[in-house]
Amino acid sequence: METYDVIIIGGGPAGVSAAIYAKRKLLRTILISKEIGGQVLLTNNIENYPGFVERSGIRLAEYFEQQLRELGVEIVEDAVREIRIEGDSFRAICEEGTEFLGKSVIATGGSSHRKLNVPGEDEFFGKGVYVCATCDAPLTKNKTVAVVGGGNAAFQSADLLARYANKVYLIHRRGVFSADGILVNRVKGHGNVEIMTNVAVREIKGKERVESILLESLESRRVFELPVQKIFIEIGKEVKAGYLKGLVQTNQHNQVIVDRLQRTSCRGIFAAGEITDLPYGQAIISAGQGAVAALAAFDYLSEKEGSG
Numbered sequence: 001m002e003t004y005d006v007i008i009i010g011g012g013p014a015g016v017s018a019a020i021y022a023k024r025k026l027l028r029t030i031l032i033s034k035e036i037g038g039q040v041l042l043t044n045n046i047e048n049y050p051g052f053v054e055r056s057g058i059r060l061a062e063y064f065e066q067q068l069r070e071l072g073v074e075i076v077e078d079a080v081r082e083i084r085i086e087g088d089s090f091r092a093i094c095e096e097g098t099e100f101l102g103k104s105v106i107a108t109g110g111s112s113h114r115k116l117n118v119p120g121e122d123e124f125f126g127k128g129v130y131v132c133a134t135c136d137a138p139l140t141k142n143k144t145v146a147v148v149g150g151g152n153a154a155f156q157s158a159d160l161l162a163r164y165a166n167k168v169y170l171i172h173r174r175g176v177f178s179a180d181g182i183l184v185n186r187v188k189g190h191g192n193v194e195i196m197t198n199v200a201v202r203e204i205k206g207k208e209r210v211e212s213i214l215l216e217s218l219e220s221r222r223v224f225e226l227p228v229q230k231i232f233i234e235i236g237k238e239v240k241a242g243y244l245k246g247l248v249q250t251n252q253h254n255q256v257i258v259d260r261l262q263r264t265s266c267r268g269i270f271a272a273g274e275i276t277d278l279p280y281g282q283a284i285i286s287a288g289q290g291a292v293a294a295l296a297a298f299d300y301l302s303e304k305e306g307s308g
């Protein structure tokens with residue numbers, strides 16, 4: 001079986017960027033992912049990726065794939081189920097049964113947003129339902145919006161949205177917040193934010209776009225309708241790092257802990273993008289970290305060869 005210099009897991013901005021840098025360092029590179037683009041495929045409104053002015057996430061993903069193909073990066077359309085250590089190499093075992101050996105691994109499996117699982121959530125995704133305030137806050141100018149959640153992500157979103165929107169409702173199903181107190185106080189300081197606790201979202205309603213949400217008070221069981229034009233769901237993310245279980249250190253959110261060179265606690269395994277404990281989930285940030293991971297993997301392999 002051929003041994004690759006680097007196995008890249010994931011085809012989002014982090015994985016694509018890692019593959020570009022690895023390939024241009026002449027590393028034998030393989031990228032394993034069911035699709036190219038990752039979360040970028042879920043948006044039609046990317047306005048903050050330098051040099052990319054077409055906005056469509058699908059278009060950006062097409063450029064990603066074109067660049068990989070032009071460079072001759074080997075792409076396997078599959079998902080990695082498990083990574084096993086074999087001597088000083090790593091065996092990637094895929095869902096469809098194929099296996100690949102690599103001297104190093106760059107894990108960029110990303111994350112996905114937790115859903116409310118209520119009617120209207122999928123139907124109005126991108127048409128009033130959003131999951132990333134940093135990405136979409138400018139769309140809320142002079143609008144009435146809701147943020148759902150009680151953690152740091154929800155409060156950071158409310159803090160940002162309060163600067164654009166006319167009115168922000170922060171809706172939380174519990175009576176206490178897990179967000180940092182200082183952040184909660186900052187949000188409470190915005191005159192246009194109203195916090196609603198012990199309230200659950202039951203439905204997102206509208207015709208073409210979101211027009212209102214149906215809420216239920218968990219204390220009185222009263223169901224009522226709140227007119228909003230945008231709703232941001234900020235109830236956490238699920239990190240896609242199961243295949244690294246037991247191999248690398250993670251934090252309480254299952255994010256892979258990395259150092260400033262994207263190195264994990266396991267020598268030879270690097271991680272980049274939203275799979276890591278680094279802040280600010282954004283395409284350009286994942287891409288930057290992917291580049292660092294590939295360069296660090298190159299240095300790791302060079303040192304290993306030099307000492308071997």
Ligand SMILES: Cc1cc2nc3c(=O)[nH]c(=O)nc-3n(C[C@H](O)[C@H](O)[C@H](O)COP(=O)(O)OP(=O)(O)OC[C@H]3O[C@@H](n4cnc5c(N)ncnc54)[C@H](O)[C@@H]3O)c2cc1C
Nearest residue numbers: 010011012013014038039079080110135273274281282283
């Ligand atoms: C609706 C929406 C709008 C957004 N808008 C913007 C925006 O305007 N600007 C911006 O900068 N960012 C935006 N983002 C955020 C941005 O898309 C993410 O920060 C970025 O895509 C993260 O890149 P990543 O490579 O770390 O992970 P991801 O994009 O999550 O990619 C992970 C990749 O890993 C693959 N993968 C997962 N598990 C496995 C496995 N076991 N084996 C192999 N492959 C695997 C996935 O299929 C995927 O290809 C938006 C996100 C969403 C959801």
